[in-house]
Amino acid sequence: MEITYKTIMSKIPFLLLLLCLFTNCSKDSSGDDPASYDYFYPTDEATITAAQVGDGTGTLDPKGITIANEKLYVANGNVLEVFNAVTLKHIKTITEYKKGTTTIPLTEITSVAVDNGRIYIGSRESRLFVMDENTNAGISTVGNGQWWNTFVHVFGVVVKDGLVFVKEKETSIKVFETSQITETSAWDLKPIAKLNTLNGFDQVYSLDVENGNLVVAGRDAKSYLYYNIAAIKANAAKSLTEPLQPETSTFNAKPIAISFSKDWAITSENSGSTNFLRLYPKAEFMKRNYTASVNASDVLGQNPFGTIVSVAQLNDRLFLSDNTNKTIRVIKLNKSVIAEQN
Amino acid sequence: MRKTISYFLPLALFAGVLFSCSDDDSKGDNYDPNYLAVIDATALPKENRPMTMFDDDESSSKMYDNKDRWFRVNQPMQIIQKGKDSVQVSLYSPVGLSDVKVYAKLANYDKRFLIYEFSKVPAFHRSFHQLPLVSGKHDYQLENGKTVTIDKIDGFSSGAIEFSVESSDPLFAKFKKIKSARLVQFSTQYHLNNPADDPNKYLPMNPVLAKEAITMIINFSYAISHPIYYDTFMNFDRYKKEQAATAGTATVNGALNWHGNVDDDAANGVYDYLTKAQIETAYNTYIDNRTLNMAMVGGGSAWGGGALASQWESGYVTGHWKGEMSVWSHEYSHHSGYSHSSNLANSGEGGGQQEMLTHFYKYLIYLNDLPFTDPDVLKGYTKTKYLTGTYSKPVFKVDPKNPFLVKYKEDGKWK
Numbered sequence: 001m002e003i004t005y006k007t008i009m010s011k012i013p014f015l016l017l018l019l020c021l022f023t024n025c026s027k028d029s030s031g032d033d034p035a036s037y038d039y040f041y042p043t044d045e046a047t048i049t050a051a052q053v054g055d056g057t058g059t060l061d062p063k064g065i066t067i068a069n070e071k072l073y074v075a076n077g078n079v080l081e082v083f084n085a086v087t088l089k090h091i092k093t094i095t096e097y098k099k100g101t102t103t104i105p106l107t108e109i110t111s112v113a114v115d116n117g118r119i120y121i122g123s124r125e126s127r128l129f130v131m132d133e134n135t136n137a138g139i140s141t142v143g144n145g146q147w148w149n150t151f152v153h154v155f156g157v158v159v160k161d162g163l164v165f166v167k168e169k170e171t172s173i174k175v176f177e178t179s180q181i182t183e184t185s186a187w188d189l190k191p192i193a194k195l196n197t198l199n200g201f202d203q204v205y206s207l208d209v210e211n212g213n214l215v216v217a218g219r220d221a222k223s224y225l226y227y228n229i230a231a232i233k234a235n236a237a238k239s240l241t242e243p244l245q246p247e248t249s250t251f252n253a254k255p256i257a258i259s260f261s262k263d264w265a266i267t268s269e270n271s272g273s274t275n276f277l278r279l280y281p282k283a284e285f286m287k288r289n290y291t292a293s294v295n296a297s298d299v300l301g302q303n304p305f306g307t308i309v310s311v312a313q314l315n316d317r318l319f320l321s322d323n324t325n326k327t328i329r330v331i332k333l334n335k336s337v338i339a340e341q342n
Numbered sequence: 343m344r345k346t347i348s349y350f351l352p353l354a355l356f357a358g359v360l361f362s363c364s365d366d367d368s369k370g371d372n373y374d375p376n377y378l379a380v381i382d383a384t385a386l387p388k389e390n391r392p393m394t395m396f397d398d399d400e401s402s403s404k405m406y407d408n409k410d411r412w413f414r415v416n417q418p419m420q421i422i423q424k425g426k427d428s429v430q431v432s433l434y435s436p437v438g439l440s441d442v443k444v445y446a447k448l449a450n451y452d453k454r455f456l457i458y459e460f461s462k463v464p465a466f467h468r469s470f471h472q473l474p475l476v477s478g479k480h481d482y483q484l485e486n487g488k489t490v491t492i493d494k495i496d497g498f499s500s501g502a503i504e505f506s507v508e509s510s511d512p513l514f515a516k517f518k519k520i521k522s523a524r525l526v527q528f529s530t531q532y533h534l535n536n537p538a539d540d541p542n543k544y545l546p547m548n549p550v551l552a553k554e555a556i557t558m559i560i561n562f563s564y565a566i567s568h569p570i571y572y573d574t575f576m577n578f579d580r581y582k583k584e585q586a587a588t589a590g591t592a593t594v595n596g597a598l599n600w601h602g603n604v605d606d607d608a609a610n611g612v613y614d615y616l617t618k619a620q621i622e623t624a625y626n627t628y629i630d631n632r633t634l635n636m637a638m639v640g641g642g643s644a645w646g647g648g649a650l651a652s653q654w655e656s657g658y659v660t661g662h663w664k665g666e667m668s669v670w671s672h673e674y675s676h677h678s679g680y681s682h683s684s685n686l687a688n689s690g691e692g693g694g695q696q697e698m699l700t701h702f703y704k705y706l707i708y709l710n711d712l713p714f715t716d717p718d719v720l721k722g723y724t725k726t727k728y729l730t731g732t733y734s735k736p737v738f739k740v741d742p743k744n745p746f747l748v749k750y751k752e753d754g755k756w757k
Binding site (some may be wrong): 041042169294295296304334336338340 | 352375423426449450481484489490491492493494495497498499500502630696
């Protein structure tokens with residue numbers, strides 16, 4: 001009895017090992033893991049129209065927009081509108097640039113950018129206004145309003161990482177350093193570099209900076225235009241005589257607007273008479289892989305988009321400057337899970 | 343030994359608990375999908391608003407409504423998103439289909455999944471169906487047989503779902519081979535604007551004629567997509583030489599190959615022959631996605647050009663069943679951009695497109711290699727109250743000297 005028991009005890013590790021072999025899971029077929037995807041779709045959240053501006057008697061002709069510190073800035077005709085980007089309440093209308101005794105009325109505003117405590121406002125009348133983000137007091141202006149001086153109109157602006165990119169008429173983008181623009185700087189600043197957009201005339205342009213690149217929605221070149229910022233810096237002096245050319249990709253639609261958020265390249269594109277909101281995963285977009293995760297020409301089959309000249313995102317809301325319909329469309333991005341079963 | 347076994351069993355159970363596989367494998371193998379029911383479109387409840395398009399007595403205003411009635415010849419089974427949550431299903435075919443699977447594809451997910459399965463779809467059927475994606479969370483079958491579960495989606499932007507259709511029905515296999523993507527519709531603009539001195543230049547059509555026209559254009563589109571037609575089109579010079587050899591003549595009659603829209607000096611044998619690349623382009627214009635307005639003439643001649651191609655009532659009712667496609671192919675060539683200076687739209691100069699296509703079409707009827715070869719699927723010829731002429735049942739006969747029959751014999755079927 002005793003001996004038998006011991007014999008079995010000694011066999012236990014062996015038996016366990018044997019059982020392990022029998023019951024061992026051999027899940028070596030890779031790629032069988034259930035995969036999960038997200039389907040994103042837009043729904044209408046709100047619409048900002050002229051009725052929401054000031055006393056509601058004015059007009060809304062939205063062009064460039066941007067969001068900073070929960071404020072939505074809208075280039076609107078001869079003024080800049082400021083809204084609370086969360087409540088969508090109108091905060092104020094900025095009608096002029098004021099610095100000390102100097103007052104310059106804002107005219108034909110095309111574009112706006114906010115960076116590092118400053119608001120940069122592009123005017124078709126050949127000026128870039130720079131204001132304090134908090135007080136809206138004037139800091140400086142670049143250009144004096146004469147097209148034969150600093151800028152031939154201004155049709156787009158973006159400011160990031162110490163650089164100011166200003167799209168003017170035809171194929172030109174001028175690059176400045178933010179440090180060039182101070183309380184005491186002159187209006188006739190010289191750009192540090194120049195870029196060529198290949199095609200272009202007198203349309204509002206949309207541009208943004210992502211991962212060391214300036215990306216321009218090249219509506220006239222029919223491609224997104226990529227400029228490596230390190231290369232701009234390295235070739236700055238030379239570019240003043242021969243503006244740097246972008247990298248392009250073959251593209252069917254006409255890119256109109258571009259803005260980068262945490263996950264997305266948010267774009268608007270035009271194809272024939274149809275205007276699309278297209279969201280690309282940011283990393284893929286930067287690799288020139290244009291498979292849109294969201295591709296919508298309307299919202300739930302209603303209210304087709306007009307020409308969206310500028311886009312912005314705050315949290316799960318997208319802001320679309322629909323110049324055709326004279327509205328800012330506020331759109332929510334919803335998510336449904338697509339889960340593959342094994 | 344008996345004792346050994348008595349220890350072994352509890353040990354085995356214990357080890358089983360310790361080492362058993364408890365990962366998704368076992369769970370996944372047991373996933374029990376709950377798919378949506380198969381739909382029989384011949385027996386739909388009224389909320390699906392089932393109907394038969396081009397019913398004999400349907401008002402002709404329907405067939406002329408270009409927003410409502412149009413189809414691409416390579417997609418007779420048409421799925422169109424309607425609003426944010428529904429689809430319209432239409433079958434532009436005189437014969438129904440069995441076992442039709444409608445797949446959907448969404449952005450951000452690269453696999454298509456089965457969204458509707460129809461056991462039967464009758465001829466010229468139309469109905470409306472809610473998108474199951476909008477009604478709630480459901481299981482859908484993927485093409486690889488696996489399951490995907492998709493959460494409820496509140497609705498869709500226009501065109502957000504890409505639909506595609508598959509079917510084991512042999513008729514569908516023929517539809518799928520059609521390369522032409524012409525958008526076919528009917529238009530009142532011709533017969534409502536007849537010139538005063540030719541009041542019957544164009545005649546209004548009716549659903550009986552529309553059904554024949556649709557049947558014919560699907561057959562015609564299949565014929566011009568056929569590999570033997572493509573091969574003959576691309577090597578028309580060879581076809582001409584073969585014809586001459588068969589006729590026992592040493593020289594080719596008229597133009598040696600396709601020629602284009604420049605006026606020719608035929609008397610001196612001068613033609614603007616198309617290059618191989620131009621012939622390829624010409625073929626592609628035959629099958630591209632332009633709009634085709636099918637119309638009917640009542641005057642002295644048929645017409646084609648721009649979106650228009652037309653022929654007489656007899657062509658629609660009986661001619662095409664017998665393979666008499668000469669007039670149609672001539673007008674279709676005008677519609678594709680060729681004028682009488684080209685043998686793509688001129689039967690002179692020893693025969694061009696009209697002659698070759700007609701021979702080929704008849705050869706396909708002979709082989710029963712068209713989607714529809716039985717005039718009794720429509721019986722248009724019997725529907726005298728909708729027709730001006732009187733007709734008897736079209737009877738097809740093949741000419742034993744048909745050049746395609748002579749060359750390919752019984753082997754020309756599209757495999």
